[in-house]
Amino acid sequence: MPTLHVVIPFYNEAGTIEPCVRRVLSAPLPDGWSADIVLVDDHSETRHRAVLDELVERLRSENRRIELRGHEQNRGKGAAVQTGFDVILAAEPPDDDLVIIQDADLEYDPADYGRLMEPVRRRDADAVIGSRWGDHRQVSGFKRRLHAWGNGVLTRSSNLMTGFRLHDMECCYKLFTVGLLRRVRPWLSEGRYGVEPQLVASLARIGARVSEVAVSYDPRSVAEGKKIGWRDGVRALYVVARERLRRAPPGQPR
Secondary structure: OOEEEEEEEEOOOHHHHHHHHHHHHHOOOOOOOEEEEEEEEOOOOHHHHHHHHHHHHHHHHOOOOEEEEEOOOOOOHHHHHHHHHHHHHHOOOOOOOEEEEOOOOOOOOHHHHHHHHHHHHOOOOOEEEEEOOEOOEOOOOHHHHHHHHHHHHHHHHHHHHHOOOOOOOOOOOEEEEHHHHHHHHHHOOOOOOOHHHHHHHHHHHOOOOEEEEEOOOOOOOOOOOOOOOHHHHHHHHHHHHHHHHOOOOOOOOO
């Protein structure tokens, strides 16, 4: 049975993790497909980890397919994503299985999975990146407009380096085949949010065909737990420039 492998980085999100996981498990997928979940706890505080442990135990009692890994210190979203990727690759799934990244904070809706999967299933693309911006979503309020503007600057900078024509390089939803993940994984090293431009740059480096699909988005505020800040934006610009000139990791072709 073909599988969608869902990597969920988790850090102090006890209030949203269960509804997030339930949405993933109930997301409509194409006929014959099932979902596996890899949760990676990035060294959450004790009370948050306790909620996560209880959820995983309950899900396993329901015969849900879910893996849980943890970091011994906080290392960032990028590190958690890479740990999740390593768990998937260690299980040696078929190359045609799919992988997607899912944030745990309810900003993104797993109901979009089917549409994100479609270009790859049709063989029209090797990878798909979501887009929060466009006619499907109007942005209002100064802070949200500022966020969209900053995202646009990062995306345009990334496009200049990669040749892609994306509208939302920073979107969490990045989907690709397991076969493509095997080629991309050695290029990934960014511990925090720099993993987003690094992943896109890696897709460009290996010549992947990338499609874009509009997705829904319900942003949360800093008061509600949003963690990304201006320093992450500066880091992203640095990563965009560095990846253009980066040497191949040992054993990898340029």
